[in-house]
Amino acid sequence: MSEESSGNTRKVEVVPSPALFPVYYENKNCTVVVIDVFRATSAICAAFESGVDSLIPVANLEEAIEYKKKGFLVGAERNAEIVEGFDFGNSPIGFKDGRFKGETIVLTTTNGTKAIDIAKSASKVVIGAFTNLSAVCDYIEKEDKDVLLLCAGWKDRFNLEDTLFAGAVAEKISQNLRFRNLSDSSIAAIDMYNSAKGDLFEFLGESSHRKRLSKMNLEEDIIYCLTKDKSSIVPILEGDVIVSSK
Amino acid sequence: MSEESSGNTRKVEVVPSPALFPVYYENKNCTVVVIDVFRATSAICAAFESGVDSLIPVANLEEAIEYKKKGFLVGAERNAEIVEGFDFGNSPIGFKDGRFKGETIVLTTTNGTKAIDIAKSASKVVIGAFTNLSAVCDYIEKEDKDVLLLCAGWKDRFNLEDTLFAGAVAEKISQNLRFRNLSDSSIAAIDMYNSAKGDLFEFLGESSHRKRLSKMNLEEDIIYCLTKDKSSIVPILEGDVIVSSK
Numbered sequence: 001m002s003e004e005s006s007g008n009t010r011k012v013e014v015v016p017s018p019a020l021f022p023v024y025y026e027n028k029n030c031t032v033v034v035i036d037v038f039r040a041t042s043a044i045c046a047a048f049e050s051g052v053d054s055l056i057p058v059a060n061l062e063e064a065i066e067y068k069k070k071g072f073l074v075g076a077e078r079n080a081e082i083v084e085g086f087d088f089g090n091s092p093i094g095f096k097d098g099r100f101k102g103e104t105i106v107l108t109t110t111n112g113t114k115a116i117d118i119a120k121s122a123s124k125v126v127i128g129a130f131t132n133l134s135a136v137c138d139y140i141e142k143e144d145k146d147v148l149l150l151c152a153g154w155k156d157r158f159n160l161e162d163t164l165f166a167g168a169v170a171e172k173i174s175q176n177l178r179f180r181n182l183s184d185s186s187i188a189a190i191d192m193y194n195s196a197k198g199d200l201f202e203f204l205g206e207s208s209h210r211k212r213l214s215k216m217n218l219e220e221d222i223i224y225c226l227t228k229d230k231s232s233i234v235p236i237l238e239g240d241v242i243v244s245s246k
Numbered sequence: 247m248s249e250e251s252s253g254n255t256r257k258v259e260v261v262p263s264p265a266l267f268p269v270y271y272e273n274k275n276c277t278v279v280v281i282d283v284f285r286a287t288s289a290i291c292a293a294f295e296s297g298v299d300s301l302i303p304v305a306n307l308e309e310a311i312e313y314k315k316k317g318f319l320v321g322a323e324r325n326a327e328i329v330e331g332f333d334f335g336n337s338p339i340g341f342k343d344g345r346f347k348g349e350t351i352v353l354t355t356t357n358g359t360k361a362i363d364i365a366k367s368a369s370k371v372v373i374g375a376f377t378n379l380s381a382v383c384d385y386i387e388k389e390d391k392d393v394l395l396l397c398a399g400w401k402d403r404f405n406l407e408d409t410l411f412a413g414a415v416a417e418k419i420s421q422n423l424r425f426r427n428l429s430d431s432s433i434a435a436i437d438m439y440n441s442a443k444g445d446l447f448e449f450l451g452e453s454s455h456r457k458r459l460s461k462m463n464l465e466e467d468i469i470y471c472l473t474k475d476k477s478s479i480v481p482i483l484e485g486d487v488i489v490s491s492k
Contacts, residue, residue, distance in 0.1 A: 014404075016262050016263070016404055017262070017263075017266055017269070019265060019266055019269060020263055020265055020266065020402065020403075020404075023263070023265060023401070023402045023403055024403065154430075155269070156266065156269045157266075157269055157270065157429070157430070157431070158260075158262055158266075158429075158430055158431040158434070159430045160430045160433060160434060163434060182452070183403070183404075183454065184400075184403070184404055184405045184406045184453050184454050184455075185403070185404040187406060187452055187453065188404070188406060188409060188434070188438055191437075191438055191441055191442075192434055192437055192438060195437055195441055196437075206428070206433055207430050207433065208429065208430050209430075
């Protein structure tokens with residue numbers, strides 16, 4: 001890409017860890033996609049697909065307890081388990097029965113809701129997962145801003161599944177000439193996605209998080225989280241609340 | 247890998263950016279490989295190969311100026327250029343003529359010497375580049391400790407060339423059963439290295455740093471930095487000074 005054309009194209013940057021967000025965040029007027037494939041952002045997409053009205057993400061348990069006291073339905077997950085005393089965790093399958101239809105729910109998770117919190121000063125913050133991949137890509141193209149693909153990771157470490165999803169988005173949107181200004185991290189994520197896309201489940205066989213979830217008999221969740229385009233809803237942050245963009 | 251065996255194997259973790267070093271650094275008793283392929287660690291390897299006796303890495307220009315006042319030979323690079331008033335920069339080719347043979351030299355660079363500074367509380371800190379790839383791998387295996395492959399990156403951002411080298415090391419040492427406890431970041435770096443190793447130069451064609459250096463007519467440096475095993479010396483940090491491990 002020439003210097004001339006790069007001025008007219010949008011930057012597409014993968015942020016490998018929430019701890020690196022300040023390094024990549026240069027321009028408030030951008031679209032940030034928060035990614036926590038296993039399982040917060042997959043669960044948030046599932047919640048909206050099941051008819052939830054709105055979702056309040058909170059970064060810590062203290063805030064979650066406050067909402068619980070006020071009578072809200074509150075989900076809380078730490079280290080892949082539901083925290084005792086809360087109504088649900090971050091399993092996307094838990095939303096299948098539509099039991100929270102029309103409700104406002106609250107959620108705190110180990111990594112995902114912290115990443116949402118870190119990103120919230122950006123002008124657009126959306127929730128991405130394989131389950132709404134195409135919808136997120138369409139949204140990004142319509143917004144036509146620089147893009148930060150923020151991987152929630154695991155306690156600030158790089159993880160495979162979030163980077164794979166970031167690669168899937170970068171690969172898809174970079175087919176549009178407007179989104180060809182790729183960072184090194186985007187080039188790497190696309191390369192990895194291309195090597196993995198034939199069988200994401202197999203590629204993630206040795207990943208730390210898949211092993212963690214498999215040990216807890218959460219294979220059904222893993223398969224759900226790696227299925228593309230189950231939903232056409234893009235959950236979007238408005239102030240402190242996530243709502244459906246539709 | 248079973249839980250049982252992982253207790254007996256060494257962890258191999260790629261640290262994608264110096265800003266993430268505190269996240270990955272859990273155990274002082276480890277081997278840290280500092281990686282700045284373009285060009286600080288390639289230059290340091292070239293300096294020792296040319297017969298330099300020792301090299302004092304300094305993180306900032308202020309310290310470099312102090313050493314200059316004391317009469318040391320001092321190299322300083324910022325944003326890929328030699329800083330005015332200093333004796334050399336971070337071009338590995340600049341050491342070819344052996345002009346600093348037997349000398350103690352001082353060096354400060356944009357990313358590499360900062361990464362060395364961040365790592366220095368670890369029990370072993372060594373300097374890695376494609377030019378001493380096999381020697382570094384042999385050294386790691388002999389040390390038989392957990393391994394952190396610290397990518398200097400570009401101003402705390404992920405970069406392709408350092409991660410590729412980290413992948414090359416992880417791929418090579420993980421052939422030894424002792425080094426099979428791979429982090430997600432190592433799995434990703436190995437995957438990328440395997441996809442790139444047929445032609446590293448071509449793979450890096452779109453990378454930010456190769457473009458930066460190409461614009462400055464530093465193609466010869468790039469080719470040098472991507473050539474494997476030109477040296478069997480492993481530069482190693484002892485206190486505040488880098489010496490040859492041989």
